Amino acid sequence: MPVTVKEYGPEVQYVTTDHPLDDIFYLLKRDGAVFVRNFVSIEDVDQAYADVKDRLDEAPEWNGTFYPKATARAPAMIARSETFTRTQLMHPIYQAVCDHFLTTRSWNWWGTERKESVSKPYVTSCTALRIGPGAEAQPLHRDDYINHNYLEELSEWHDEPSKRRETAVGLMVAATKVTRQNGGTQFIPRSHLWGSDRKTPPNVDDCVHSELEKGDALIMLSSLVHGGGTNSTKDDYRLMFATFSVRGHLRQEENQYLSVPPEMVKKYDRETQKYIGYFISDPSCGYVNELDPIYTLYPEELKDVRPGF
Ligand SMILES: O=C(O)CCC(=O)C(=O)O
Ligand SMILES: [Fe+2]
Known part of the structure; x- marks a missing residue:
């Protein structure tokens, strides 16, 4: 664990954008997730929403169980919204977190020279997710299942052995108020430390629920167990922009x-x-x-x- 400059309570923390980056790294290693207040300006999330609203209104129904039918999606956000790309994907805090958790370094003999290679992360998907009234919760999952990540059970994070643990990092930015009732992302704090071989499924009762104002963000490691929540409201739509970055080398x-x-x-x-x-x-x-x-x-x-x- 890095040195902490501050004592934190045991619950998942809300920080601000001027918070020391080392503390944000520390909290992600401890809990697998951290909330950041006022991550993007209201003006910029409104613009990003305006850029994709038509697509969301016309989104075809999902065929399968990963998203409920009442969730409208707008994929390829980079193609749809320059504002999204500039203010979310390239946000300096998200970039620093990805750089910290997803840079892969290795040493190899290059003839008689020892050569270091440094592979940087890059974007893997960017989607707007609007959960409509009546949507059931998503199945709880780890986003790194798409990378076939295999994890040992840990009691806590240790930098050296854990340096290749994460394959990806997610950023969810609220474009509406996000509540437990309208489908705020639910997740199990510290589940990023779980092993892949657990015999029992995750229990939804262990989840905490994201409560965010427009412009706030949830950053999470891809091994965190989570999912979009149930929207139990009659007329409240929850919109979040979901950005994921991945290690750069297996391509x-x-x-x-x-x-x-x-x-x-x-x-x-x-x-x-x-x-x-x-x-x-x-x-x-x-x-x-x-x-x-x-x-x-x-x-x-x-x-x-x-x-x-
Ligand atoms: O909509 C959410 O809150 C979570 C979405 C999610 O987990 C995913 O798309 O993988
Ligand atoms: Fe997910």
Whole structure:
């Protein structure tokens, strides 16, 4: 654990944007999550919402159980809102947290030289999530399941052995008031220390509920057990922007999506196209517009396909 400059109560903490970064790292290592007040200005979250409202209003229903039917989603936020990208994805605190938890360093012999390589994180998904009245809670999950992360049970975080523990870091920014009643993200504090081999499922009664004002943020490590909450209101919509970043190194050395034009990819058979990268890594890595990327090559097959994986 890093040195703490301040004593904190045992509950998940609310901090402000001028809080020392080392303390934010400490709290994330202790609890797996931290709330940050006034992370983004009201003006900027309103602008980001305005940029995606039409898409949210027209969002197709989710096909599956990961999101309830009453949750409207706007994927690819970077393509939809420059304000979102500038003020959330590139927020200096989120960038510093990702840099701290997701930079991978290794040493290798390079002939007779010892060479250090430093791989930096990058964005993995950005989605607006508007939970509507009547939505049931999401199943509790760890976001790092998409990275097939395998974790040992810990009693507390230790920097050296835990330095590769996290695969990703999430940022949820409130674009409306977020309450327990309207589906605030619920999570189990300190569950990021759990091992992958636990035999019993997480218990929703152990969750705390995010209570946020517009512009506030929840930062969480991807191993934290969490999910969108139930919206038990009649007419209150909960909107949050969800940004995730991941370690930079397990990707194609030669970027096939940019190196091989789609017209060339289309000349190959489906097996080859998949192997080039036009497939979903189970459960959900690689989607385009919430669908298998193969449909970017065959849009005519999209007719009865609904988003979901
Ligand atoms: O909507 C939320 O509060 C959580 C969303 C979430 O957990 C996810 O998309 O993985
Ligand atoms: Fe999640």
